[in-house]
Amino acid sequence: MEEIFASLLELQELDAEIDRAEEVSRAFGPELENLTAPVESLARDLEAVRVRLQEMRDTVRRLERSANEKRERLRRYQDRLNLVRNPREEAAVQAELDLIRRATDADEQETLELMEQITRTELKADDLDRQLAAARMEMEPKRAELLERKAQAEDALARLRDRRENLAIRLDMPTRRLYERVRAGRTRVVLAPLADGACGHCFSMIPIQQQHEIRLARSLYRCEACGVILYLRD
Secondary structure (H helix, E strand, C coil), rough: HHHHHHHHHHHHHHHHHHHHHHHHHHHHHHHHHHHHHHHHHHHHHHHHHHHHHHHHHHHHHHHHHHHHHHHHHHHHHHHCCCCCHHHHHHHHHHHHHHHHHHHHHHHHHHHHHHHEEEHHHHHHHHHHHHHHHHHHHHHHHHHHHHHHHHHHHHHHHHHHHHHHHHHHHHHHHHHHHHHHHHEEEEECCCEEEEEECCCCCCCCCCCCHHHHHHCCCCCCCECCCCCCCCECCC
C-alpha cells in the first residue's frame, strides 16, 4: 500500500505540474491576440478603404457612361432643333435640351467631386499601407519568438502528459478510477495527509475508527467531508 500511496502522490504532483504547464500554454493565445490585434485592425481599415475606393471608381464609371448617353441625347435634340417648324415645337425641344444639360452638368459635377474623394482616399490607402507594412515588420520578430516559446511550452506539456500516462498505467484499475473520480470532483486535490486526527485538506475531524484504518494503510479511505483520499504522512 505504501507503494500505491507513493505512486498516487507522485501522480498528484505531476498533475499539478501539468495544470501549471497548461496555464502557461493557454496564456500564449491572449498574448498572440494582443500582439497581432493592431496589425489586424490596420489590415481591416485598409481593406475597408480599398472597398470604398472600388465603389467610388465604379460610380465614376457609371456617371461617365450616363453623361455620355446624355450628351448623345443632347446632340440628337440639337439636330431636332434645326428641323422644328413652329415656335411651339421649338419651345418643347428647347425645354428638353435644358433638362438634359442640367442632368449632364449634375453628372459631371458629381464625377468631379468623386474624383477628388478618390484622390484623398487613395492617399489614405497609401498611408494605411505604409503603416501596415511597418506594423508587420515590427510585429513579426515578436510573433516568431512567441510562437517558438508556445511550441516549446506545448512540447514540455506533451512530455508531462506522457510521463503521467506511463505512471498512471502502473496503477491497478480500481485505484486509478478512484483517483480520476476524486480529481474530477469539486477540488483538484486528490490526496491529503491525516494531520492530528483531521483531514489535511478541509481540516474536518476524522472518526477514531477511520483514523485507525488509515494508519493501518490496508486500503484507500476518503474524507467524508471533502472526498479526498487520506494517507498517513511519514
